[in-house]
Amino acid sequence: MIVVMKPGYTPEQLEGVVAAVKAHGLTPHLTYGVETAIVAAVGEFHVPALDPFEILDGVETVKRISQPFKLGSRQAHPENSVFPIDGFNVGGDDIVIIAGPCSVESRSQILETAQAAREAGANALRGGVFKPRTSPYSFQGLGEEGLEYLAEARELTGMPIVVEIMSQVQLELMLKYVDVFQVGARNMQNFNLLRMLGETRKTVLLKRGLSATIEELLMSAEYILAGGNKQVILCERGIRTFETATRNTTDINAIPVLKQLTHLPVILDPSHATGHVDYVPPIARAGIAAGADGLIVEVHPDPTRAVSDGKQSLKPEAFAAMVKQVKAIAETMGRRIAPVHAPLEAGR
Amino acid sequence: MIVVMKPGYTPEQLEGVVAAVKAHGLTPHLTYGVETAIVAAVGEFHVPALDPFEILDGVETVKRISQPFKLGSRQAHPENSVFPIDGFNVGGDDIVIIAGPCSVESRSQILETAQAAREAGANALRGGVFKPRTSPYSFQGLGEEGLEYLAEARELTGMPIVVEIMSQVQLELMLKYVDVFQVGARNMQNFNLLRMLGETRKTVLLKRGLSATIEELLMSAEYILAGGNKQVILCERGIRTFETATRNTTDINAIPVLKQLTHLPVILDPSHATGHVDYVPPIARAGIAAGADGLIVEVHPDPTRAVSDGKQSLKPEAFAAMVKQVKAIAETMGRRIAPVHAPLEAGR
Amino acid sequence: MIVVMKPGYTPEQLEGVVAAVKAHGLTPHLTYGVETAIVAAVGEFHVPALDPFEILDGVETVKRISQPFKLGSRQAHPENSVFPIDGFNVGGDDIVIIAGPCSVESRSQILETAQAAREAGANALRGGVFKPRTSPYSFQGLGEEGLEYLAEARELTGMPIVVEIMSQVQLELMLKYVDVFQVGARNMQNFNLLRMLGETRKTVLLKRGLSATIEELLMSAEYILAGGNKQVILCERGIRTFETATRNTTDINAIPVLKQLTHLPVILDPSHATGHVDYVPPIARAGIAAGADGLIVEVHPDPTRAVSDGKQSLKPEAFAAMVKQVKAIAETMGRRIAPVHAPLEAGR
C-alpha cells in the first residue's frame, strides 16, 4: 500500500499516517518528493480496506500494490489447475463443451437435446431447473422433476450434468443429482451461497456478473476456494455496456487476462454473451482462439418453442457445425475437444 | 407487441407470424408498408418473452409496447403510495432520513451513533449485521449480537431500525428485530429472497443493482408486490460506469424517472452513490432537489476506525450540517423532514 | 510515479528500472517489501506516458501519484476563477443561466425565444448554426445567416450569445459574431480546435464528452489554458451508460468533484443530460443544489416544430417556472441568479 500525501501536508499529518500504518501492524517506508511525501506500507493484504488511510488528514490518495486475491492467483500457483469431471479433465490441453437448453422443459426435450448435443461433440449437459427470471410472471423452472430428467439424460448419454443453483436452500436437494453447480451472473456476489459451495467438493462453474470486474470475479472465486473446494471454473458470459445491438458485450479480453492472473480454468458462454444465434458460432470460435478452456452453449431442439432464451439457442445442426469450426481452430493451437468417457451406444 | 417483417419477406413468413401470434392467444392486426409489414399483437403482457417471435423466419425485429411491470406501475395506481413506518409516513410530503453506520461494530458505537443521528434530525437508524464483503478475508458482521444492539438503540431513540438481509436463511431471526428489511444492490435480483419478503408484511427498502436498469428495479419490486406486500421503498445508490473519480455514478435522473413510472416511494443513498464524504452533502441536496422522498446516509462517530465504508461515512457534526441544508431545500419545494414520534428524551 | 516490481524480480531487473528512471531525469527512491520492491520516482509530470516503465522486465505495475493537469488544477490556483461575460460574472457567487434553442431555425424563432428567455431570467442566449448531426440526411444548420439572427437577438435583449464551433475553419467567421464559443461533447478531444481556441481571448464553454472521464475533461481544458486563454467554463451534459430510460445519465457527482479539483466554473446542461422535458426541471434543481455555477438549457417556443431536440426543449412558460425553482434553491445556498446588465426595455 502506498499513501501519497497532499502537497503542503504538515509534519503532524505525516506522523499521523505513519502512526496509523504502524497501528495496522505494517512497517512504513518514507520517500520525500518535491511537493509531496510517500509512505509505503508493506503487508497490506491484512488490511481489510484502504478507507481508514484515505480519510486521514493530509492524505491525497492511497493505492494498493498487491492483488487482493490469494488462493486463485497464478503467483501463488503458477501451474494451471486441472481437475476431472466425471471422465474428462478441465483446465488442461483439452477443451470442454457444455451444451443444453436454458430450461429443462420436459422429459422428451431434455433427452432429445442431450443425445443430439452428445452426438455433435458435447462433453457435458446443461439445463436449468430453478430459473432466475426478471419477471415474477415468467416460467420459474421445473424443480426436482427437472433434476430427475437430467439424471436420466446423464445415464443415457454418459455426460455429467451442470445445473444452476440459486439459493442456499436448494443445496441439499441438488447435491443428490448434480455434477457441476453453476452459479449464475446474478449470484456472483451471493457470498453466503459461495461460502456454502466452498464447503462441498463438487465442481463450481462461476459466471461473471453483468457488471463485475475481473478482479471481483476472482474475489468471488476466493470465497469458494477458501472453503477448501479447489474445483472452480470461471466463465465469461458478457458484460453490460452502452451497446444495445447485442444482449451483452462479450469481454473477450477477459479470457487472456484471466489466464494470466489465475490458474483456474476459464470458459466462455457465447449464448448469453451475444444473445442471438447468428452471433454464437463466431463468438464461440473467437473464445477458443483467445485461449478459453471451453464453452457453455445453449442448444434447443425447437428454439421457437423454448420457454426461455429461444433467441440465443442453437438448433442441434447449427451446434454440430459450430463444434466442427471450433475443433479446427483448437487444433491450430495444439488443443482438442475433450472426449466423453462413456460411449453413447452404451447408454442407448 | 409489434412484429416488423424483413424487407423482402414472403407471404408464407407473414402467415407464420400471424399463426404464432394467434397461438399465444393474441389478436394480430396487420399494416403493410412500402417494403415491410407490421403485425401488431395486443395483450403481450402474458407473453413471457419476445424470443419466440424474434426468431421466426422473415422477422426483422420485435418491440414491446407495454410496460412489463404492473403492480408497481403508476398507470395502475396513479396516486403516490404512502405508508407508515413506526410513527412517520414514507412516500407523502414528508422526507425521510435514515442514518447510521455501515456495520454495527459494538454496543457503544451504535448507541452513540443513534443518539447523534437522532439529534441531528434522522428518522430511522440503519446498521448492518450481515455484511456482503467482496473479500472473504474481511469483517463479515456481528450477526444476532448486532441485532440486539440495534434493538437497544431503537428503545433509546424511538427510531425504527433498517437492516440488510442477505439470505433466505436469515429471515426468521431478523423478523424478531427488524422494522425495515434492506435488500442490497447485490441481491436486487435474488428472486427467491424477494419472493420470501413479499410474503412478509414488513417494509422492504430495495436498492438498485450496480448495473440494473430502472425497468429491472421495477421488475424486482414486482416480485415483492406480487406476494401481497405493498410496502416497498426504492433506492437509487449509484450505478457502475466508466468514471473512476467516484465509487459509483449517482444516476440522479432515476429519481424523476422513477417518480413518473411508479407510485412507490423513492429515496437516495448519497454515501454509496459517491463513495466519499466530501461529496455526500452536495449529492444529498441534489437528491432532494430532484424530488426524492428521502435519504439513507452512512454516519459513524469515528470514520477512521470504521471496519467498513469509513471513507464515505459522515461524522455526526457533518451529518447535522447536511440535514440543515437538505431541510432548507425541501422547504422551497413545500416539503419537510418527517418528525419522529417518540421524543428522544423519553427514550433516555 | 511508483514502479512496483513483480514478486520474484531479479536484482538486474531492479537495476534496469532504476536506470530507466534516471534516464528520464528523475530520482529513484527504493523501498524493499516482503516479496516486492517499490521504486518511487519524483517529477513524473514530465514523463509523457507510463508505458516505457510498464513494459520493463520485472515490473508489475506503475502508478501515477500526481495529477496530469496543471493550469486548471485547484492545487495551483486555490481561488475560484471568476471572469466577466459581457456584463455579468461567471464562477463567483452568481449563477448563470444560458437558454435558447438547439438550432437557430429562423429570425422570428430566435428573436421570440430570446425575449421569452430574457424575461424568464436567462443571462445569455444559446443557439446552434452549425449542427453536429448523427445523420448526413438531417438538417445541418443555417450557418452565417443564423449568426446574424443571433446578433440581432443580442441587440434586442442585451444577452451575450453562446454558439457551438465544430471546426477550425469556422473560427474566423464566428469571431465576428460570437461572445462565447461552445465546444460540443463530440469535439471535447478535437485537440487542434482546442489549441486554436486557446489562442483567442473569448470565453470557451467546454462540454464533457459522452464517455470522457473527469480527468480527460480537465486535460482538454488544459489545451485551451496552455494557449493563454484563461476563460474556460466546464459543462457536465450527461455521460453514456447502460441505462436507456434517459438519453444520457447525468453525472451529478461530477459537479462536486470538479469544484474540488479545479478553479474553473462548472455548469450543467440538464437538457442533454436527460433528453426529456419532464426531467429537465428536477435535474436543473439538482445541479444547482449540488453546487453548479450555472445551467445551459434548451428552450423553444414550439418544441413540436423544432428541427432538432424538440423532446428536450422547454417551452418558455416551463422554463420560467424552472428558473423560479432554481432561484429558490440557490438562495438557500447564499447564491443568486446573475443579473443582465442591459435592461430588456432598452433593447426593445
Add this chain to the structure above:
Amino acid sequence: MIVVMKPGYTPEQLEGVVAAVKAHGLTPHLTYGVETAIVAAVGEFHVPALDPFEILDGVETVKRISQPFKLGSRQAHPENSVFPIDGFNVGGDDIVIIAGPCSVESRSQILETAQAAREAGANALRGGVFKPRTSPYSFQGLGEEGLEYLAEARELTGMPIVVEIMSQVQLELMLKYVDVFQVGARNMQNFNLLRMLGETRKTVLLKRGLSATIEELLMSAEYILAGGNKQVILCERGIRTFETATRNTTDINAIPVLKQLTHLPVILDPSHATGHVDYVPPIARAGIAAGADGLIVEVHPDPTRAVSDGKQSLKPEAFAAMVKQVKAIAETMGRRIAPVHAPLEAGR
C-alpha cells in the same frame, strides 16, 4: 415508425397524432388495442428525428422500425464491398494486416519497422504524424517530415501507407502522401472531416469511437459514402466500459454484427482494444476467428523507447509469431493473408 398512445388517450389526441403523421408526408395506419392505440407511419426515413412525435399529447412512446443508414446497409447492397488498395484487395476472402508504430519518430525507426513488418507478413504500413494526445504537454507528432519518411518506407517495401488525419486543414498536405486515411476514434463524429473525406477518392479507415454504438459507426460511414467515396473500412478498436484491467474492452460481438448489417470491410485493432502486448496476439486471433477482414496492429522495434503506446506495441518477432497464428486460423475458415504486390527485394 410506430407511435404508441398512452392508456386513456383521448380521441382528440389520436387525431393530433394522425394529423402530425400526415403533415410529415407519411400515411398513418391505425390499430386499436385494449387500452392503447398504435399508429404505424410508413416512410419514416425522411423524418429527421422522432422528437416531434414523442412530445405530442397522449403519446406514450415512438419506435423506429427501419434502419437509419442506407448506403452502408447490406439490405441495399447484399454483396460484400471489395476494393483494391495498391496491389491487394480489402473486403474479399483475403485478410489484410496493417502494421507499424503508433507515431513516426525518426527515419530509421520507420524504415526498420516497415521492413520487419513486411517480412513478417504485413500488407500495409501504419504510422502517425499528427497525434491526438490527451495532454498538451505530450509529443504531438513529426508532421510533414514524418510523411516523407513514410513515403520512403513505402518505396522500400512496396506497402501502402495508412495515416491518421485529425483536421480538415491537414487534408491538402496529406493527399500528396497518403494511401489510406485513418479517422481516429476521437474523430468518428467529426462530421465536417468525414464529409470532406467523402469528397476524396482515397480509402478511409474509420475507427469506432470509444463510446459509439455500432449504429452510430454506420451513420458516420454514411457521411463518407454520401459524398461518393465508396472505399470505407470500418474498424473495431475497443469501447470504454467499467472494466479497468485492460485499456479498452474489445467488442468482439461488433465483428459479426457489422458483417451482418453492412457490406463494408470490417477490421480489428487488437492493440488499442487491449492496451497491452500480452493480450494483442490472443485478441488478434479472436478477431479473425470472429470473421474480421483484417487487423491493424502496433509494432515497434523498441517499445521501451516508443514516444507513445509502447505498452501495447509488439516487437517485430512477436508480431511475426502472431501473424503465423492468425494465418493458421484464417486457413481453417477458407481465408488467407493478402499478398503484397511489390516484392520486398525489389524495394531494397
